[in-house]
Structures are given as structure tokens and as C-alpha cells.
Amino acid sequence: MALTIYNTISRTKEPFETIEPMKVRMYVCGPTVYDSAHIGHARAVVTFDVIVRYLRAKGYAVTYVRNFTDVDDKIIQKANQTGESCQEIAERYIDEFHRDMDALKVERPTLEPRATGHIADIVRIVEKLIAGGFAYVLDGDVYFAVDAFPEYGKLSKRKLDQLEAGARVDVDGRKRNPFDFALWKSSKPDEPWWESPWGRGRPGWHIECSAMSSALLGETIDIHGGGMDLIFPHHENEVAQSEAAFGKTFVRYWIHNGFVNINSEKMSKSLQNFLTVREALESHHPETIRMFLVSSHYRSPIDFTPKSMEEAGAGVDRLYATLQRLEALFHSAGPADASSRGSLWERFCEAMDDDFNTAKGIGILFEAIRAINRTLDDIEGAAVEAPVRSAIEAEWADILAIGNILGLMGDRPQAYFDQKKTKGLAETGIDTAFIEERIAARREARKARQWQQADAIRKELEAMHVVLEDKPDGTTVWKITQ
Known part of the structure; x- marks a missing residue:
């Protein structure tokens, strides 16, 4: 096209x-x-x-x-x-x-x-x-x-x-x-x-x-x-x-x-809803702001609201979480051949060739993210066969190439989550040791099959905007969502 x-x-x-x-x-x-x-x-x-x-x-x-x-x-x-x-x-x-x-x-x-x-x-x-x-x-x-x-x-x-x-x-x-x-x-x-x-x-x-x-x-x-x-x-x-x-x-x-x-009103100093870039950056990760800005077609009006920013931030988290899984699976910071382009890139280009339709391009990107996570779920803990490995790495290369166009996924996943965690802890005043202590208590509750207590601890942490990721070997990853 x-x-x-x-x-x-x-x-x-x-x-x-x-x-x-x-x-x-x-x-x-x-x-x-x-x-x-x-x-x-x-x-x-x-x-x-x-x-x-x-x-x-x-x-x-x-x-x-x-x-x-x-x-x-x-x-x-x-x-x-x-x-x-x-x-x-x-x-x-x-x-x-x-x-x-x-x-x-x-x-x-x-x-x-x-x-x-x-x-x-x-x-x-x-x-x-x-x-x-x-x-x-x-x-x-x-x-x-x-x-x-x-x-x-x-x-x-x-x-x-x-x-x-x-x-x-x-x-x-x-x-x-x-x-x-x-x-x-x-x-x-x-x-x-x-x-x-x-x-x-x-x-x-x-x-x-x-x-x-x-x-x-x-x-x-x-x-x-x-x-x-x-x-x-x-x-x-x-x-x-x-x-x-x-x-x-x-x-x-x-x-x-x-x-x-x-919040559905035209930005105006007289309405006191004037938001500077610096103010936005104080509350949101830079890539969250970029995700918000590119998630709609450039000619469409967009509405800066707490919900839209929460959705944008969650989207960026999903991208980095997928990259983190890929890095862990392949013990590598990137695909073996980052220069090759596959079908995902072609579909993204079709969207962009239609008047730079980043909204459609983002949708295609997240379709691929969902598919690759299902694949990773299916092979978790098992040996990765060569054809599967090749297909996953091709998708990975396309994901990074798309991210480069959109200005997303420019950091290493661990650095991204560490930065968010540090910022979130500073804003909430939560002590890291306290979180680790509650995770340990939840781990013991799960071992004792005290599911109600384990679920209560998870909800307690979620109320503090701390999200846990359970793995087969236990809960070792947690993130701040704000």
C-alpha cells in the first residue's frame, strides 16, 4: 500500500x-x-x-x-x-x-x-x-x-x-x-x-x-x-x-x-485546566504521555483524563512486561536478528500508510502482544523448539521496530519498572521492606492453603497500587501502578 x-x-x-x-x-x-x-x-x-x-x-x-x-x-x-x-x-x-x-x-x-x-x-x-x-x-x-x-x-x-x-x-x-x-x-x-x-x-x-x-x-x-x-x-x-x-x-x-x-473541556487558562508538559511529567511516565498522544488518530480530538492516562500507563506496562518475559526466556536484551521484518511490521505499515493511523497501529501492536503472551504461557518451563524460537524472535524484532516509530519501549524493562517502583514508593511513602514483608506473609498463607488470608493480602497491596505477579516458583515480582 x-x-x-x-x-x-x-x-x-x-x-x-x-x-x-x-x-x-x-x-x-x-x-x-x-x-x-x-x-x-x-x-x-x-x-x-x-x-x-x-x-x-x-x-x-x-x-x-x-x-x-x-x-x-x-x-x-x-x-x-x-x-x-x-x-x-x-x-x-x-x-x-x-x-x-x-x-x-x-x-x-x-x-x-x-x-x-x-x-x-x-x-x-x-x-x-x-x-x-x-x-x-x-x-x-x-x-x-x-x-x-x-x-x-x-x-x-x-x-x-x-x-x-x-x-x-x-x-x-x-x-x-x-x-x-x-x-x-x-x-x-x-x-x-x-x-x-x-x-x-x-x-x-x-x-x-x-x-x-x-x-x-x-x-x-x-x-x-x-x-x-x-x-x-x-x-x-x-x-x-x-x-x-x-x-x-x-x-x-x-x-x-x-x-x-x-476532562472534556477545551484547555484554557481562564478555566484553570491548563496543563503544562512539566506538570504532566510530574504525574506520569514520559512513555505514558506518548502512549496517550499516539493512541488516537492525530486528526481526532483527545481528552486528557485520569482514566485515559491510567489506560495509557497500563498499556505501556503491558509492553514492557512482555519484553521482560522475552528477555528472561531468551536470556538476551533483544532478538538475535533485530534487522529483519515480518508480518507484524507489514501490518503496522499498512496502518501508518493510511494517513499515519497510529491508533490502528497501536491496536495491531497489542494484538501481537496478546498473541505472544499466549505463546509464552504455553511454553513456560518447557524447551523452546527452533521454529517456535525463530517465530517469537521475529515478532520481538517487529515489536521493537514499531516501538521505535512510536517512541515507546526505549528503556530496558527492568530499568523501566525500577523507575516506576521508585517513583511510586516516593509518592505513596510506602516502605519497600513493608511490601516484601506482606509478600512473605502471603507466601506463607498460600503454603498453608489459607486462601482467604492470601487473597486479603493481595487486595491490601492492590489498594496501595502494588500489583503482584505470581510465578510457578512463587511471587517474586511486584510493581507500582501509579
Whole structure:
């Protein structure tokens, strides 16, 4: 099956064909660095991290650019509130963003440009737009004239005569059209500025991404991505200014991820349900967060709830528990041949080739996990025949390959469970010696065939979020589930 991608501009799935054979030029809008990254940012970053991993696994050479907006009204406002410079604000939150995404096991993009590093590129594009009659100057400000671009609205499917002034656009009575947007803003007191043909000033938000994208990837790129909230006006304006400036298609495939809700409500600071990545990491293992984010199709909205996170965490536990069993059976950290690919990988690729359907891919993965555990149950304690061993190792290799695409199963099983156990003990204040003592008491109760007492001890520990795993030689493994 050939890879198909849902293209926002056509509203259909289209076969993926790159500008250059097996090379992908991909640009994704990064954060405006004035505050901590939240779980919505994490969804976008993880979504495109998985897409890049998969494209590379399919043999594509991907040049992945994700920017930082490091000059913006919000950064200036924060700087004025704190007394810091805009550069200090940006540096602090860029560092924090990197720490958060590194913790989520997100691979760094090929390039991470900053808007302030491309002022010359921005000025050149604005000059082209003015010369072409697509932009005009007003008292040192430069605006894009939306009426001069007949296809304005083709990405968002919005018509100018149906839009309402003030909806995410700057209302300025001097503009020819209320939806004309700023390409360059004249300098104001206590704001950063750069020299330009129109006087000192700074770039508008939308032109920054067009400049960085064209400078680093070319005037036409294969994929442009971001959250659905960016379709209008940001990406719509990128299309207009880029195609007006260069006279060619700006982006071949537009990919937009859905929103993250918190307990069925839209995430909002005003509702006090705003969840930062750092806060999420305090309560959940990084791979639990990734599992939650990839368990739904990237275009679907997802709901961050205690139940959804509990389910995601349980899923990660099942993956690592299976790996632990495999390592114990084969006395090895991995299959003998980790490079070969079998039917499980092929089924996973079929799901991913259908618009990066990680939800279906996860379902296929867990089908395999259930099947391999049944096989392990059947052969427990018996000699493993060569054909069975070969089949199990092939599945094992595919499981690890799928995990690499999804950003899961990146740790050794024992290290994963030890980390969870340590964290769980610290949060609950339970003493390890107490748990071992209760397990020993349960073991004695079972020897004495005092099943009711043994069951009561198990329930006592389960109430403390301690789960026991009974083996033929007794209970030797226990885990913290929160």
C-alpha cells in the first residue's frame, strides 16, 4: 500500500509524492517562546516526531525544520512585565522546551531556526510583495493586501465576505481591508527593532515562517504541519504571502493535528485546566504521555483524563512486561536478528500508510502482544523448539521496530519498572521492606492453603497500587501502578 496523507487544503487523502524522489522537505510551526509548553504543544510535537520517524523508516531522507518564534507581542509583553529582555525570555523558554521534549523522547529536528535569525530574509520577501502590488506601506508599517490575492481563503475554506473583523486579526482603521495583515511593524518604545527600508521595526508573525521555510527548504516544500488552530489565520496568511511572493505552490501537503481537551473541556487558562508538559511529567511516565498522544488518530480530538492516562500507563506496562518475559526466556536484551521484518511490521505499515493511523497501529501492536503472551504461557518451563524460537524472535524484532516509530519501549524493562517502583514508593511513602514483608506473609498463607488470608493480602497491596505477579516458583515480582 502506498502512503496516503489527508491534505487539509484538498480535504481528501492523497497519495504522497515528493518533489524530489525519496526526499522530504518538512516544516512545522514551533512554539512562541514566552511561557511553558503545554500538553497541546506536546501533541503537535509528538505527532510530527512520529511522522518523521516513520518516513525515515520507509527510506525517505527527511529535512525537518521546526522554528522558534522568538520575537512577538506576547514575548514583548512578558519582558515588560518581568523587566527582562525579550532575548532572555526567549532563551529561558527555549531551554525549557528542549528539556520537556527531550523528556518525552522527542528527536530533535534537522534545523531549529529562530525568527530573529532571518530578518534579512523577511525584509527581502516583504520588498518583493510591495514591488508586486501585494503589500503597502503605512507610516512605517507594511500590510499584505488580501484583496490582491484572489485565492485568499483556499486553505481554511473561508471567504473574505463571510469573515468577521476582529476574529484573530488586528483591527486597524488605516488598513484597506480589515483582514490585511502586518508583514512589518514599525518600532515602538521598549520594543526590539531592526533596520528596514521602511524604518526601524520588527516582523509580523506570519511572515516569519514563510521566510524561514523558504530560506531553509525552498520556495515549494513537501509538508507543512501544525495544530488545527493555526489553519486560520496563520497558515492561510503563509499561503497568501508565499505564493504571492514566489509565484508557485507553497506547500504540497498540509497536515494539522487535533486539539487536546482536559476532562472534556477545551484547555484554557481562564478555566484553570491548563496543563503544562512539566506538570504532566510530574504525574506520569514520559512513555505514558506518548502512549496517550499516539493512541488516537492525530486528526481526532483527545481528552486528557485520569482514566485515559491510567489506560495509557497500563498499556505501556503491558509492553514492557512482555519484553521482560522475552528477555528472561531468551536470556538476551533483544532478538538475535533485530534487522529483519515480518508480518507484524507489514501490518503496522499498512496502518501508518493510511494517513499515519497510529491508533490502528497501536491496536495491531497489542494484538501481537496478546498473541505472544499466549505463546509464552504455553511454553513456560518447557524447551523452546527452533521454529517456535525463530517465530517469537521475529515478532520481538517487529515489536521493537514499531516501538521505535512510536517512541515507546526505549528503556530496558527492568530499568523501566525500577523507575516506576521508585517513583511510586516516593509518592505513596510506602516502605519497600513493608511490601516484601506482606509478600512473605502471603507466601506463607498460600503454603498453608489459607486462601482467604492470601487473597486479603493481595487486595491490601492492590489498594496501595502494588500489583503482584505470581510465578510457578512463587511471587517474586511486584510493581507500582501509579
